[in-house]
Amino acid sequence: MTLGELRKGQKAQVIRAPKSQGLGERLLEFGFVEGATLEVLAEAPFGGDPILVMIHGTRVAVRRDDASGIQVSLLQP
Structure with a gap:
């Protein structure tokens, strides 16, 4: 399952995040590392961009x- 498939209120643990230059480095800086727990706080209407994650x-x-x-x-839960 991917973070993009989660819905508001769901919690998950990161298994793997991209490690490429640019985006991957930025995600690591924000804490998207293996084992980190996150929660989807909000979604844009109609499943659009972006999603808000804690x-x-x-x-x-x-x-x-x-x-x-x-x-x-x-x-x-």
């Missing part, structure tokens, strides 16, 4: 295309 106490807006490259494991 990770390590920081709110981060991520484009859905970029979120689809982050592998996560859904945490049960």
Whole structure:
């Protein structure tokens, strides 16, 4: 499952994030590392961009295309 598939209120643990130059480095700086827990706080209407994610106490807006490259494991409520 990817971060882009999560919906508002769902929590997940990061399994893998891109490690490429540019975007991958930026995601690492925001804390998208293996084992990190995150929660989707909000989504744009009609499933559009961006989605708002809380990770390590920081709110981060991520484009859905970029979120689809982050592998996560859904945490049960």
